[in-house]
Amino acid sequence: MEIKITDELSIDSLLANQTILTKPTPFLIRNMGFNKGVAVQLPTEKEILNTLGITTYDSAPFDSSVDTVKSFRNALEGWRGTAGNTCINSQMDVIDLPGRRSTQHNIVHVYVGGIFTANGKTSLGNMTQNTSPNDPVFWIHHANIDRLWASYSKRHGNNYQPATGAPQGHNLNDVMEPFSFKKDGINKPSAVLNEAWLGYQYEFLK
Numbered sequence: 165m166e167i168k169i170t171d172e173l174s175i176d177s178l179l180a181n182q183t184i185l186t187k188p189t190p191f192l193i194r195n196m197g198f199n200k201g202v203a204v205q206l207p208t209e210k211e212i213l214n215t216l217g218i219t220t221y222d223s224a225p226f227d228s229s230v231d232t233v234k235s236f237r238n239a240l241e242g243w244r245g246t247a248g249n250t251c252i253n254s255q256m257d258v259i260d261l262p263g264r265r266s267t268q269h270n271i272v273h274v275y276v277g278g279i280f281t282a283n284g285k286t287s288l289g290n291m292t293q294n295t296s297p298n299d300p301v302f303w304i305h306h307a308n309i310d311r312l313w314a315s316y317s318k319r320h321g322n323n324y325q326p327a328t329g330a331p332q333g334h335n336l337n338d339v340m341e342p343f344s345f346k347k348d349g350i351n352k353p354s355a356v357l358n359e360a361w362l363g364y365q366y367e368f369l370k
């Protein structure tokens with residue numbers, strides 16, 4: 165597969181426009197397989213197939229409280245069961261209690277980066293915070309999330325929700341930040357519903 169990067173801004177300049185609460189490190193930090201000393205598991209094929217079997221893309225109120233039975237989006241992102249928790253210091257904390265497991269997208273970040281203690285200090289892997297694009301595996305991970313989205317669309321159609329009613333940036337025709345600089349209009353959910361519109365396709369869908 166050939167990948168062409170045609171955006172006029174680099175990822176570095178994109179990140180420079182964001183509020184980075186955690187300092188990027190001059191080296192890669194991973195603590196694979198463990199989070200706070202507890203073993204973490206990658207998503208299983210059964211979990212992925214279960215997620216792809218959810219027919220409804222999303223349901224009101226379109227946040228982490230939505231039961232995954234009626235929210236493919238919530239199941240794939242992995243925030244299910246985390247309602248009421250807030251993101252502190254930009255770190256992606258894992259919820260790995262019975263019935264409250266962060267899965268799919270989230271758990272891969274946590275699996276690679278982890279939160280751990282080193283020299284008496286709590287440390288975060290790059291993948292466990294908003295410096296995650298500094299870890300090369302981030303790009304493979306998100307390419308696969310995109311492939312799962314394509315797999316879902318092939319099974320159930322482009323049934324993105326909501327058209328309105330979600331916070332700014334999440335509705336069908338909202339501009340998603342930080343991509344408002346793009347002049348080609350490819351910065352709204354409605355513009356990226358089908359990967360063929362973006363000039364690529366997947367050899368293998370799930």
Ligand SMILES: [Cu+2]
Binds near residue numbers: 269273306
């Ligand atoms: Cu991610």
